[in-house]
Amino acid sequence: DSLWGTWLRRNAVHTLPHCVRQLHASGAVDNLRRVTGEVDGEFQNMWFADSDVYKTLEAAAWQLVHTPEDLELRSFLDTTAALLVKAQGEDGYLNSYFTVAKPEKRWQELHWSHELYCAGHLIQAAVAAARAGVGAEIVTVARRFADLIVERFADVNAVDGHPEIETALVELYRVTGHRPYLDLAARFVDLRGHGLLNPDRFGPVYLQDHVPVRQAEAVAGHAVRQLYLLAGVVDVAVETHDDELLAAANRLWEDAFGSKTYLTGAHGSRHRDEAFGDPYELPADRAYAETCAAIASFQWNWRMLLATGDVRHADEMERVLHNAIAGSIAADGEHFFYSNPLHLRTGHDGSHEDAPSQRLPWYSCACCPPNLARLMASLPGYAVTTDHSGLQIQLYTAGEIETTVDGHAVRISLRTDYPWDGRVEITVTTDAPLTLALRIPGWCRTEDVRLDGAAVDPVGGYVRLRRDWARGFTLTLDLPMPARVVRPHPRIDAVRGCVALARGPLVYCVEQADLPDGVTLEDVRIDPSTVMVNRTSVVTLAVAGSVRSADTELYPPAVDETAEPITLTALPYFLWGNRKPGPMRVWIPLS
């Protein structure tokens, strides 16, 4: 009954079956049936809707590892795999939009077509299927398409407007050992930034086509495109031992996480172009903070963590997972945010710009829900990392982990109520010595952390213990979790004079639903000196505040306010919007 356990079960029982139903209801599956002639009529939905089918397939593959007895899900996987076999062209091409609606434009509109983006998601589904040992047909289909792509683009200088194929091809190389996949991924990475894409109405920055990634100094443009690209960049750098490329990824990471990341881990400061903003341009209300960008950040940081071992990447995975990503799914698992703002104003309605004030069951551009399904289904795989000398616990959650280190089986058992509580009991059983590394999260005051009651001395964010674990040690790690008051960097204009509350990895928010009648959230102020922790089913925070009252013009020479005291309740950001819809804010002005 850990938080992750709740999420995984909800994903299996609600989100994934919901995605399958929506794919059928929205016509995305029928588009593929139009290719095979099983269904008539015009192509429906977004021209890249195939990718939603592939993401759901990927989620199904990961899920079947945990619940192989789920016959409905297996049936979806098998039926869809068979459909893909039938829909694939003789030459290996597979894209329902271009086959049904625009056959003469195949490969001709790459700035916009998402053909390689869709192919990338097909390949990712195949990689998941291969690793999960299900749906062998998907692997065959994906390899045939990948081979066609290798043939088509080996000598053609072109890239896709929406990155994704890069990381997918490297992953396919990892599964198959087939070098041309890696080589093409490397080519795509290096071809980008040379103006090969028609900039159309969005311009080259939107497409990350304004500068080669090796020279780029700043993340820019469409956030999901930028972050998917960077996941592929790290994959290519690692597999080709390209230090210059990894250095570029590191440089862009420093830019993104030094000045363009929301407190929730989200990215994308602008609705226009769904884009990164300038450094420190981080408006809470107009945060676009797309769910897919948060997932992309999680994936990029995972790759950076594996490539560098830098604990900050694990910190960012934890932050974005527990806040931006978790918050994008309703408690019922069947409603989703596309945009994840940190401030919703009274009366705001963003429904016309994919930023509704409540989570919706589906979107016309349905990229986010199946993306969440595939991430959640694969979540357990992100908790620990291993290397030749040992095992690193990166993300804390209750559960059992079995893996191997240097050929030796290792069993880790974690007992914890994390993230509600910072005590973690860890039992390690293995027959050989290994170094166990325990991540000390960046939000911790290191001096307060205890391991078996003793102070710790972490190096680079980890406490490392080299022991012979043959007898099955149990360790107790205590990560104290007081409520924390977080301040914004002085250059973040949008939330100057405000603070946020946090505890452990969780960011908190105040919702209108917790305010007395007659009080408007916009008028609430906070006195963070008094914050207290309330343990109920979830942990909420209580803090003193005030309600300002002033009738003033828009730009007065002075503001005379009266203030009435109030006690505020703050709840974890990821749980907001599950009651009556209404205003919310993470950053609260100081009284």
Add this chain to the structure above:
Amino acid sequence: DSLWGTWLRRNAVHTLPHCVRQLHASGAVDNLRRVTGEVDGEFQNMWFADSDVYKTLEAAAWQLVHTPEDLELRSFLDTTAALLVKAQGEDGYLNSYFTVAKPEKRWQELHWSHELYCAGHLIQAAVAAARAGVGAEIVTVARRFADLIVERFADVNAVDGHPEIETALVELYRVTGHRPYLDLAARFVDLRGHGLLNPDRFGPVYLQDHVPVRQAEAVAGHAVRQLYLLAGVVDVAVETHDDELLAAANRLWEDAFGSKTYLTGAHGSRHRDEAFGDPYELPADRAYAETCAAIASFQWNWRMLLATGDVRHADEMERVLHNAIAGSIAADGEHFFYSNPLHLRTGHDGSHEDAPSQRLPWYSCACCPPNLARLMASLPGYAVTTDHSGLQIQLYTAGEIETTVDGHAVRISLRTDYPWDGRVEITVTTDAPLTLALRIPGWCRTEDVRLDGAAVDPVGGYVRLRRDWARGFTLTLDLPMPARVVRPHPRIDAVRGCVALARGPLVYCVEQADLPDGVTLEDVRIDPSTVMVNRTSVVTLAVAGSVRSADTELYPPAVDETAEPITLTALPYFLWGNRKPGPMRVWIPLS
């Protein structure tokens, strides 16, 4: 050599000839020649580029009142008028895009086509020509087209996606007395808001088609569309004595100016959809604040002032003219901003979204520059208003005004260095008694104002003097102009903890160009207790401040800053960006 005088001369000598040149260079004039067969090739430019020709024609007509000897301008007016005569269809239709590129779609795509919008600007040019006594052919062409529109839309329930035709038809009615023009304008106003427009990808709010204006509670959607519509709404309300409609305009004015207006008078908080935001959503950096919206606000307030006599409309005209509008033109009169932010960050580049960090000579969507030309050419007409009993001086500037009140000629002479200085000497000469009303600007502390050295007692924002002026009185009005510190409403999150400086009607800003080497504008703080006025060629302000220095993470638990004292120079916002391009801010964080 008043400020207005400088603007008018610059408009005549630089802006207007520049617009004429650009219309030719950009192909906008050639589009009309494609209709007549004088030029080959495909339609060029925006599909509504005809409107840029019409706005420039309007500017030329107003300008020829002041400089009838300008032969080049007269030649442009006459040549273009002759071209319009030739390009107009036998039935009266005139639109180069739909005639050249999409003849089969005439009137079929009103949500997008701008056909009636372009017609509106043709009519406005004709109204200016009629009032200026030039270009009679333009009036003939416009009336023929207006008659076709009346015939076509008398029984068809349809409106244009971009308002403009409403105010134009009422103005044409005023010039011609032909009632069907007014009736159709009233129909268009009332047909809007019933979902007649295809919402396409922008949605009905963008088009103000989500609610009838009589029921609307808030300004919303595309700012220029909303404000042009409201100008037409007031015109219709006044001419049809429709109190309900005027009440709707008043209600929307309270919403716009109570919570959705920038300190510079600009409107439009969002780049996405070039739109109004939520109440108090007024980011300085992402202000879209389109030049055309500022001009539209000026026009709407002018109509509201005439309709209601409420001094606040004159205050808003003064504010938007001296800040947002004046700031959109470079000192050279040949470079323009499309978007007018109140904060430009170090390294910001908004050129891909019509928000470059420097003024440009022209834009692919060239609505703003000729709009500025027509406003500036007609500016003298906005300084005073008259009614049956007297004359009201609304906007102060040096100059001579001749008009009539109740059939009697009146001559007003104003000597002043306004807005640099608040002393205004007013000489009134007329042969009959009249009530002279002097506006006391909203930015004044009324208790400090002096008229001929004595305290005044304004009623509703005006000092009213009923006298027999036959002997030619001279009055001296003193509007003291100390530097003012302005604070934001507590709900404006984006500039919390900041103040702005102002003096008289002018808003001030700090530019990077005035900071010492090594100081970044983002790190500057202000101590406004010490602001001093510097009179040189323009009035600048000097104020104590500090430069913070802190190396801190993005979301620290606390911020430890050191601060070095600095003296800041603030210059009028309308003059920013005329030196080396670089960061600027109106709202400055308090030290």
